[in-house]
Amino acid sequence: MSGPEGSIVxxxxVGLRYGTDRxxxxxxxxxxxxxxxxFLTGASGAGKTSLLRLLYLAQRPSRGMIRMFGSDVITLPRKGLPAFRRRIGTVFQxxxxxxxxxxxxxxxxxxxxSRVPESEIKKPVADMLDWVGLSHRAGARPATLSGGEQQRVAIARAVIARPEILVADEPTGNVDHDMGLKLLRLFEALNRLGTTVVVATHDVHLLKKVPDSLIMRLDKGRLSDPTGALRYPPRRPARIEGAFG
Known part of the structure; x- marks a missing residue:
């Protein structure tokens, strides 16, 4: 079965159970x-993290079909998964x-x-750290970084290889409100460069902060569609050039 024209996922x-539980x-x-x-939203325990695990290929479903980048990932041999995962960036809470x-x-x-030669690593990494505002912290280890700085490093790591999809699980959950908005602006900028972005959050205030975003809502493991995200191809943002575009 082929997906809708132009779709990426x-x-x-799809159904998912762990062991013999419901x-x-x-x-x-x-x-x-x-x-x-x-945006993927829903109360704690609604299944957001489980759905994201399916999206970034850390978990196989119990039933149903998943197609990504034009291929059926259910039947994809395990040795083929790493190449697919490199097309997906993941930001963890x-x-x-x-x-x-x-x-x-x-x-x-x-x-x-990915065995990129060292001579081709320094500039893109420096550009990425500059993009997230952390050039001055390039030599710092995680323990010496604030929560917001650690999350920005995590975002930079997730997108350094220019993934086609970025999946973020509660990325603002461990930072204050102002830093949360700054992180959201980074996701918006990345989206305007052409990356598909999926942000899971329970913070309903974030949902209104991104114009033209679409909302998928989980409730007790079932998905609802308050903005038509599941029915209609969205209007795509205009591409802009950026630090790594």
Missing amino acids: QFDN EVLSDISFTLYPGSFY DFRLVPHLSAFDNVALPLRV
Whole structure:
């Protein structure tokens, strides 16, 4: 089954259960389009993190179909997953920075894992740290960074390889309101460069901060559609040039 024309991700009647427990996600169907901005919202325990784990390919569903980048990922051999995951950037609420590495080396890590030559790493990493406002903290280790600084390093690491999709799980949950808005502006800028952005949040105040964003709402493992995100291709933002565009 092929997805809607121009789509980047398609979920069709996806269900997820852990072990023999009841399903934590039931009959999940939606389509994501390139260059669009989505909020995934819902109360604590609604299933947001489980849905994101399916999106960044950390989990396989119990049933249903998932297509990404034109391929069926359910039947994709395990050896094919790393190439797909490199097309997806992930920002975690708890940062997950490598504690013994500097900010620079944390951001450089995806490039080094992909075996990019060292001569081609310094400038893009420096540009990325400048983009998130942390050039002056390039040599700092995570323990010496504030929560907002750690989250900005995590964002820089997630997007250094220019992913087609960015998935962020409660990215403002461990920072204050003002820093949360600054992080949201970074996601908007990345979106205007053409990346599809999916931000999971329980903060309803954030939902009105991004013009033209679409909202998918989870309630007890089922998805609802208050802005038509599941039915209609969204209007795509105009591309802009940026620090790494």
